[in-house]
Amino acid sequence: MKKIAILGAGFVGRSWSILFARAGHPVSLFDTVADTADGALAIIDGSLNSLHSQGLVDDPAAVRGRITIAGSLADAVDGAVHVQECVNEKLEVKQAAFRDIDAAAGPDAAIASSSSTMPASAYTEDLPGRHRCLLAHPLNPPHLVPLVELCPAPWTDAGVVDRTRDLMASIGQVPITMTKEVPGFIVNRLQVALLNEAFALLEDDCISAEDLDKAITDGLGLRWSVVGPFETIDLNATGGLAHYVDIFADEYHDMIKDRGAPRRWSETIVDRANAAMRARWPLSGIQDRQAARDRKLTRLAALRSDTPKA
Amino acid sequence: MKKIAILGAGFVGRSWSILFARAGHPVSLFDTVADTADGALAIIDGSLNSLHSQGLVDDPAAVRGRITIAGSLADAVDGAVHVQECVNEKLEVKQAAFRDIDAAAGPDAAIASSSSTMPASAYTEDLPGRHRCLLAHPLNPPHLVPLVELCPAPWTDAGVVDRTRDLMASIGQVPITMTKEVPGFIVNRLQVALLNEAFALLEDDCISAEDLDKAITDGLGLRWSVVGPFETIDLNATGGLAHYVDIFADEYHDMIKDRGAPRRWSETIVDRANAAMRARWPLSGIQDRQAARDRKLTRLAALRSDTPKA
Numbered sequence: 001m002k003k004i005a006i007l008g009a010g011f012v013g014r015s016w017s018i019l020f021a022r023a024g025h026p027v028s029l030f031d032t033v034a035d036t037a038d039g040a041l042a043i044i045d046g047s048l049n050s051l052h053s054q055g056l057v058d059d060p061a062a063v064r065g066r067i068t069i070a071g072s073l074a075d076a077v078d079g080a081v082h083v084q085e086c087v088n089e090k091l092e093v094k095q096a097a098f099r100d101i102d103a104a105a106g107p108d109a110a111i112a113s114s115s116s117t118m119p120a121s122a123y124t125e126d127l128p129g130r131h132r133c134l135l136a137h138p139l140n141p142p143h144l145v146p147l148v149e150l151c152p153a154p155w156t157d158a159g160v161v162d163r164t165r166d167l168m169a170s171i172g173q174v175p176i177t178m179t180k181e182v183p184g185f186i187v188n189r190l191q192v193a194l195l196n197e198a199f200a201l202l203e204d205d206c207i208s209a210e211d212l213d214k215a216i217t218d219g220l221g222l223r224w225s226v227v228g229p230f231e232t233i234d235l236n237a238t239g240g241l242a243h244y245v246d247i248f249a250d251e252y253h254d255m256i257k258d259r260g261a262p263r264r265w266s267e268t269i270v271d272r273a274n275a276a277m278r279a280r281w282p283l284s285g286i287q288d289r290q291a292a293r294d295r296k297l298t299r300l301a302a303l304r305s306d307t308p309k310a
Numbered sequence: 311m312k313k314i315a316i317l318g319a320g321f322v323g324r325s326w327s328i329l330f331a332r333a334g335h336p337v338s339l340f341d342t343v344a345d346t347a348d349g350a351l352a353i354i355d356g357s358l359n360s361l362h363s364q365g366l367v368d369d370p371a372a373v374r375g376r377i378t379i380a381g382s383l384a385d386a387v388d389g390a391v392h393v394q395e396c397v398n399e400k401l402e403v404k405q406a407a408f409r410d411i412d413a414a415a416g417p418d419a420a421i422a423s424s425s426s427t428m429p430a431s432a433y434t435e436d437l438p439g440r441h442r443c444l445l446a447h448p449l450n451p452p453h454l455v456p457l458v459e460l461c462p463a464p465w466t467d468a469g470v471v472d473r474t475r476d477l478m479a480s481i482g483q484v485p486i487t488m489t490k491e492v493p494g495f496i497v498n499r500l501q502v503a504l505l506n507e508a509f510a511l512l513e514d515d516c517i518s519a520e521d522l523d524k525a526i527t528d529g530l531g532l533r534w535s536v537v538g539p540f541e542t543i544d545l546n547a548t549g550g551l552a553h554y555v556d557i558f559a560d561e562y563h564d565m566i567k568d569r570g571a572p573r574r575w576s577e578t579i580v581d582r583a584n585a586a587m588r589a590r591w592p593l594s595g596i597q598d599r600q601a602a603r604d605r606k607l608t609r610l611a612a613l614r615s616d617t618p619k620a
Contacts, residue, residue, distance in 0.1 A: 117561060139529050140546060147529030174528035176521035184565035186517055186525045190507055191539070192562045197503035198539050207496055211486035213538020215496045218484035219449050219457030221534030226606045228523020228531070229501070229508050234587045235600050236450060242584040249575055251427060252502045255494040256572045264563045265555060274552040277544045290545050296536045303613050 001025045005076040005105075007097060008086030009040035009069075012114050015142035016084050018047060021066040022057055023171035029069055030076035032087075037069045047143065054298045056305065077105040082167055084136065086114045094123040102129040110160050110167075112136035112150075116188070119181040121153040131157040136164060137185060138173070144297035149185045151178040172305075196262055203269045209276035225300075311335045315386040315415075317407060318396030319350035319379075322424050325452035326394050328357055331376040332367055333481035339379055340386035342397075347379045357453065364608045366615065387415040392477055394446065396424045404433040412439040420470050420477075422446035422460075426498070429491040431463040441467040446474060447495060448483070454607035459495045461488040482615075506572050513579045519586035535610075 004020040006013045009031035017040075021027045031037040044067060048060035057063055070076035077083050083105055087097045094115060101111050102124075111133045113120055124133040134156045139145040148168045152161050161177060168175035178186060198212055207215075223232060230241060237244035281289060314330040316323045319341035327350075331337045341347040354377060358370035367373055380386035387393050393415055397407045404425060411421050412434075421443045423430055434443040444466045449455040458478045462471050471487060478485035488496060508522055517525075533542060540551060547554035591599060 139533065145529055145533055147525060147532075149525070174524055176517065176524050178517050179515055182511075182514070182516055184562070186511060186522065187529055188562070189511065189565060190504055190525065191530055191542075192566050193507035194500055194504045195539055195543070195562075196566065197500055201492075201496060201499065204492070205489055206492055207486065207488050209540050212496065213541050214484055214486050215457060215459070215500065216534045216538045217536065219455055219497050220501055221531050221538070222457075222610065223449065223455055223607070224526045224531030225535040226527065226610070227603050228526045229505055230519050230583055230587065231523050232501075233505070234584075234591075235596065235603060238596070240584065240593050240596060241587050242580060245575060245580045245584075249580075252494070252498070252505075253572065253574045255499060256502050256506065260571045262563065262566045262569060265559055270552060270555045270559075273540055274544075274550065274555075277540065277551050281544075283550050286545065286548070286550060293537050293545060297533070299613060300532065300536065300610075303609060 002081040003028060003079050005030070005070075005080035005083040005109075006086060007031075007073065007076065007083065007101060008088075008114075009037045010086060012138065012140075012142060013084075013086035014040050014044050014047070015138070016086060016114070017067050018044060018051070018057075018063065018143050019171050019173065020084075021063045022051075025066065025171070027067045028076040028078075028080065029067060030071075030073055032073075041067065041069065050298065051143070054302045056298065056301055073100055074104045077101060077109065080105065080109050082164070083109055083111045084114060085112065089115060089117065091118060091122060094118060098123045098127060098133060102127045102133070105129070108132075110134070110164050112164060114138060117184075119151060119153065119185075120156065121181055124153055124155075130155050132160050134161060134164060135181075135185070136168065136175075137187075139187065141294060141297070142173075144294060144301050146172065146174040146301075147187065148173045148175045149178065149187060150175050151181055151185055153181065192262075196265075197256075197259070199265050199269050199273065200259060200263075202273055203266065209273050210280065312391040313338060313389050315340070315380075315390035315393040315419075316396060317341075317383065317386065317393065317411060318398075318424075319347045320396060322448065322450075322452060323394075323396035324350050324354050324357070325448070326396060326424070327377050328354060328361070328367075328373065328453050329481050329483065330394075331373045332361075335376065335481070337377045338386040338388075338390065339377060340381075340383055342383075351377065351379065360608065361453065364612045366608065366611055383410055384414045387411060387419065390415065390419050392474070393419055393421045394424060395422065399425060399427065401428060401432060404428060408433045408437060408443060412437045412443070415439070418442075420444070420474050422474060424448060427494075429461060429463065429495075430466065431491055434463055434465075440465050442470050444471060444474060445491075445495070446478065446485075447497075449497065451604060451607070452483075454604060454611050456482065456484040456611075457497065458483045458485045459488065459497060460485050461491055461495055463491065502572075506575075507566075507569070509575050509579050509583065510569060510573075512583055513576065519583050520590065 001024040004025045004027050006029045017027045051057040052060045113135050120135045124130040135151040137149040139147050165175045233244040234241040311334040314335045314337050316339045327337045361367040362370045423445050430445045434440040445461040447459040475485045543554040544551040
């Protein structure tokens with residue numbers, strides 16, 4: 001088991017620490033804000049106990065014992081084979097972090113950013129070690145939603161991408177590999193495509209926001225959690241995907257073509273969607289609702305870890 | 311418990327029969343093809359045993375005992391409070407079925423179509439009882455994916471919609487109510503919006519079909535099975551949906567705007583997606599894969615039936 005360095009001890013950094021340590025890796029966690037680093041272990045303890053109670057962590061104390069708080073960035077990355085950057089989502093902060101990590105990390109360490117919006121090319125171009133830098137974007141919350149989007153910069157070494165994919169798979173995450181940088185990567189592009197239609201249906205007064213959410217949680221999203229969008233249509237015609245497209249493609253195009261090009265979400269419709277949320281749930285309860293979401297995701301993770309891969 | 315009539319004993323009709331009978335309703339199932347009707351009960355027995363083994367049906371024999379095969383359409387609908395039409399997805403077949411059902415059913419019966427593509431207005435306009443006709447579209451497979459889209463024709467009585475919604479909720483389905491007919495209803499519009507972006511990402515050579523499916527099953531779709539698209543963004547910013555939109559709307563629009571208006575899926579890209587499916591799974595194994603999907607959905611249904619509603 002090789003040493004992993006995590007830079008940034010906020011929510012995402014703590015989740016990565018748990019994921020790597022649960023798989024047996026020694027983890028060195030560093031944050032430039034000493035208070036954040038000091039508080040991180042107590043929060044990690046709470047998460048580990050919750051995961052333990054659901055059977056997702058066997059020995060919380062052992063996992064916890066593999067995570068140490070580093071006194072400096074240099075200490076954190078010393079001897080690490082993989083550095084996971086989890087600092088603030090600001091370009092200049094990412095640039096400074098990558099400059100410092102690249103200068104301090106050993107020559108064989110891969111350096112991955114957790115950024116949800118900024119590609120690796122935006123903060124690695126001028127670095128001597130830019131060939132070992134890439135994006136490894138987790139979903140929220142990373143210890144319950146296993147997907148990790150890997151996206152190389154134009155100058156990232158293919159071997160570094162492969163090695164990172166293997167590492168992510170070995171700790172139980174589900175890595176996917178992009179071939180090139182596109183804005184939003186994969187997940188957010190798919191999310192926005194669906195949100196655009198969702199806001200448009202709300203704007204056209206076709207359905208309430210509450211019922212639209214149910215269309216996904218109790219319908220499409222439920223099925224998509226088991227079979228992806230291509231596999232879904234591959235299974236819904238006797239001749240597979242090509243047959244399904246033969247039957248439905250014209251109708252599907254006719255159905256949606258009048259939407260035209262993507263539009264900005266109007267203030268009116270955002271207000272309406274937000275009002276629908278606040279009518280059901282006051283903002284003051286948001287942390288309880290996040291906890292409820294995570295309890296459900298935890299149960300799903302336990303079920304899935306127990307389900308044979310198809 | 312009131313009598314329910316199901317017209318059409320194919321896959322969808324059998325699923326509806328199980329759903330209504332499981333909830334305690336006597337179900338009368340009719341098919342114009344005698345062989346289909348005769349074979350239906352044996353297939354229903356198999357499904358009930360599978361559901362029983364997962365804890366989704368307590369007493370398969372009792373459920374089975376509530377389902378009878380009717381000798382005629384008139385016998386099936388006699389005394390029924392709700393008629394669920396599940397005949398072939400062809401306009402003239404739907405029109406004939408609704409004409410016959412409307413003529414035979416009692417004045418207080420609601421008549422709902424299971425059509426996935428044709429709105430109720432297309433086959434009910436000229437009927438004396440058109441006010442009691444509507445669409446109630448289930449997803450596939452209906453006894454494992456609870457969503458039902460309800461869509462009234464312009465002349466459907468609001469009370470009939472409400473009553474159908476109550477009935478669907480009472481048998482454990484999750485009904486959503488549209489206010490008017492739009493092509494594709496809700497679910498397929500959302501599905502197509504996402505598929506359009508998925509095919510475009512494949513066409514742009516950004517990612518493999520296999521990894522794109524994982525982006526949903528192990529990422530977005532997994533989370534969406536717990537919180538819908540609006541609720542997801544409501545929970546991902548401390549100030550809720552409005553706050554999330556403040557932060558991300560410009561970036562999201564910039565990300566996707568170059569896609570322009572929806573395009574037809576090109577032959578090239580459909581071939582590529584289909585080839586990716588066939589490279590992983592020969593067509594001959596499609597039924598085994600459908601069974602594997604349904605086993606996973608069954609486990610999810612068992613988990614969800616056991617999970618407190620948030």
